[in-house]
Amino acid sequence: GENVEQHPSTLSVQEGDSAVIKCTYSDSASNYFPWYKQELGKRPQLIIDIRSNVGEKKDQRIAVTLNKTAKHFSLHITETQPEDSAVYFCAASMVGNQFYFGTGTSLTVIP
């Protein structure tokens, strides 16, 4: 089955700097890659996703890039703010199938 690895496990950045979280996947058939943000005590919330027919997608300060050849995808957060502090999970799946989640990255934005 699919195996998703996520790095780093923890990340601290100064407010205003950029943060990058990287994930790799093993199954070349995976074609859908969502990112979730989970604040302490809350449910995971979808923040951005990308399908395999697209190389990059942006939504304001958040962007995701996908390299199908290398089987990796990354989350980029620019101009970080304290409210970006949370745990971020990547996932990989084939549309219509179960999600395989990464191990999570705890992001701390230092004011």
Add this chain to the structure above:
Amino acid sequence: SAVISQKPSRDICQRGTSLTIQCQVDSQVTMMFWYRQQPGQSLTLIATANQGSEATYESGFVIDKFPISRPNLTFSTLTVSNLSPEDSSIYLCSVVPREGETQYFGPGTRLLVL
């Protein structure tokens, strides 16, 4: 998206007992899942809840311990049976509203077993 509720939001149970968690969605959805999330950990899929048939369990999870029902397209229950302290965790349901859409999570049920 979909509005998902779970009951109870939290519970404290004695070992050897069982807890049934309910997941209710405000609209019919194609897929429903049950996850476990232990403190500081990622999301572990327990099973896919199939409407009108037996759930599909992931490796390491069995029906006797985690019986699941899904009587219709808006509701599912997960029972955690014969509780032990190792079952202390957060249990989340998630749904895919329509084929090709993403998963949305319920608010979770926080279980503590004494």
